[in-house]
Amino acid sequence: MSLLEKIVAEAQKDIKTIVLPESQDARMLKAAAEISAKKIANVVLLGKEGEILKLAEGADLSGVRILDFLNAANLEEYAEAFYEMRKAKGVTREDAAAMMRNPLYYGVMMVKRDAADGMVAGAVNSTANVLRPALQILRTAPGVKIVSSFFAMHVPDCELGCNGSFVFADCGLIEDPGAEELSEIAIQSAKSFEMFIGETPIVAMLSYSTYGSAKSATTQKVLDATALVKDKAHDLIIDGELQADAAIVYSVGRAKAPGSKVAGSANVLIFPDLNSGNIGYKLVQRLAKAEAYGPLLQGIAKPVNDLSRGCSAEDIVGVAAFTAVQAQHMK
Numbered sequence: 001m002s003l004l005e006k007i008v009a010e011a012q013k014d015i016k017t018i019v020l021p022e023s024q025d026a027r028m029l030k031a032a033a034e035i036s037a038k039k040i041a042n043v044v045l046l047g048k049e050g051e052i053l054k055l056a057e058g059a060d061l062s063g064v065r066i067l068d069f070l071n072a073a074n075l076e077e078y079a080e081a082f083y084e085m086r087k088a089k090g091v092t093r094e095d096a097a098a099m100m101r102n103p104l105y106y107g108v109m110m111v112k113r114d115a116a117d118g119m120v121a122g123a124v125n126s127t128a129n130v131l132r133p134a135l136q137i138l139r140t141a142p143g144v145k146i147v148s149s150f151f152a153m154h155v156p157d158c159e160l161g162c163n164g165s166f167v168f169a170d171c172g173l174i175e176d177p178g179a180e181e182l183s184e185i186a187i188q189s190a191k192s193f194e195m196f197i198g199e200t201p202i203v204a205m206l207s208y209s210t211y212g213s214a215k216s217a218t219t220q221k222v223l224d225a226t227a228l229v230k231d232k233a234h235d236l237i238i239d240g241e242l243q244a245d246a247a248i249v250y251s252v253g254r255a256k257a258p259g260s261k262v263a264g265s266a267n268v269l270i271f272p273d274l275n276s277g278n279i280g281y282k283l284v285q286r287l288a289k290a291e292a293y294g295p296l297l298q299g300i301a302k303p304v305n306d307l308s309r310g311c312s313a314e315d316i317v318g319v320a321a322f323t324a325v326q327a328q329h330m331k
Contacts, residue, residue, distance in 0.1 A: 003154035003165055003291050004318050007196065011040045011324035016117035018320050018327075019110050021103035023047035023066075025123045029056045031316035036063035040317065041324045044116055046103040069106045078109045086136060099133075108133040111302050117327035120320050122307030127173065131297070134304040141301045148185045149173040149295035149306070150192050151281045152322065155288045160248045161267040167193040167201075168269050168284075171277035172295025172306070182225035186270045187233050188298040193268045195329050196322065203229075204247035204266035205240025206276070210256045213243075222272055237261055244269070244280075293318050296326075303327050 001009075018041040022028045029052065032043045043064045045052055052066055069075065076097070082105070083096035091099075099105045104125060110116040121130045131147065140147060150169035158164035169189040174181060182205070190201035205226045209219045219241050226240040239262035246256040246263050253264025271277030285292040296305050296319070303326040305319050 002156075003152060003197075004293065004321065007152075007293075007318075007321045007325055008038065008040055010328070011321045012038075014328050015039060015042055016324040016327040017042040017044060017115075018323055019044040019046065019107040019116040019119045020316075020320075021046045021107035021119065021121050022124050023052050023103075024055070026055055026057055027311065027313045028123055028316060029061065030059050030313040031320065032064050033059040033061055034313065034317050035320050036061075038317075040321050041117075043320075044110070046107060069103065070101060072106075075100055075106070078106060078113070081113070082109065082137065102133075104129060105133045105137070108137045108304060111304065112137050117331075118303035118305070118323040120305050120307065120316065120323050122305075123309060123311055123316065126309075127295075127306050130304065130306045131173075134297075134300050138301045138304065140299050144184070144188065144299040146181055146184050147173070147297060147299040148177075148181075148188060149297050150189050151292050151294035152192075152196055152296065153281065153284060153293075154291040155284065156290070158288070162197055162199045164290075165197050166267050166269060167197070168271065168277060168281045169298075170274060171271065171281045173274070173297070175274040177273065179221050179224035179228060182221065182270065182272070183228035183232065184299075186225065186229050186238065186268075187236065189268050189270060190233070190236055190238075192296070192298050196325060197267070199267070200237065201268045202262055202266050203236060203238040203268040203270060204242045204262050205229075205238065205270050205272075206244055206247060207241035207272060208243065209241050210243045210246045210263075211241070213256075218272060225270075239263065240270075242266070293322055296322055302330060 023045040049066045079097040079100040107119045148170045149172040153166040155164040193201040207222045222241040245252045247266040250264035257263035
């Protein structure tokens with residue numbers, strides 16, 4: 001069973017409602033039809049029914065709820081709620097009313113008010129545009145300092161990691177995390193691995209150096225982050241700094257980091273910056289023909305997930321399934 005098949009099966013056990021605000025994109029409509037048909041989630045599309053059905057190109061949206069949010073009875077209620085949240089930041093009632101006419105803001109408010117369990121967007125909007133309403137309305141989860149992202153990876157016919165499954169982070173959001181941010185990314189990524197893969201996370205803090213084979217400001221950042229994680233999360237299995245081969249290949253790990261509980265067994269890989277993380281996941285995806293789902297967001301109080309603007313309808317279905325499983329756990 002592939003990783004996606006596993007996640008879809010989990011999503012189908014407890015059907016959640018996912019709002020898709022980008023109904024002006026044909027990929028989103030094709031994905032909505034598939035999500036509904038496979039009973040992965042209940043789907044809400046935001047927009048005018050006539051325009052959506054015209055764009056659907058034969059996709060069966062009979063099981064999908066289409067919500068003309070601009071004429072919804074709760075539009076003013078949502079705007080007033082947003083005003084109360086943001087008036088201390090200078091938002092006026094007029095500003096709030098205008099923002100709630102943006103489907104991204106309305107969709108996140110649906111999640112806030114439990115009219116939906118999660119939102120998926122980003123097929124036509126930038127990550128910044130997707131993330132902004134999520135942070136303004138939902139904010140971070142209790143005890144969480146930052147929002148970061150991860151990719152759920154599955155390499156076929158691979159015994160490394162957890163039978164080929166890994167979490168890679170951060171590969172899509174925080175460009176150059178400091179030691180404190182890197183420690184938060186590691187802790188959240190371990191929780192994400194446990195949520196989606198269902199096994200014990202074993203976290204490697206990656207570097208071009210293993211156990212002091214090189215010394216620089218960048219390797220010291222990884223060492224400092226590792227120490228911070230050990231102070232914050234005493235039960236987490238984590239080690240660093242480790243080179244990628246020492247982290248996942250048993251023989252190399254034993255040679256380079258003897259005595260390490262992580263070396264050779266890691267299934268959560270924390271990259272020192274966005275450059276290395278983004279390059280790393282794309283190389284594994286293309287060269288190893290790995291399944292790569294993300295960037296999935298972690299640290300928000302309720303599930304909102306971003307898409308690549310180059311995504312396919314199948315990618316949207318996958319991210320929606322992951323979002324539904326996140327919603328199950330957050331409930």
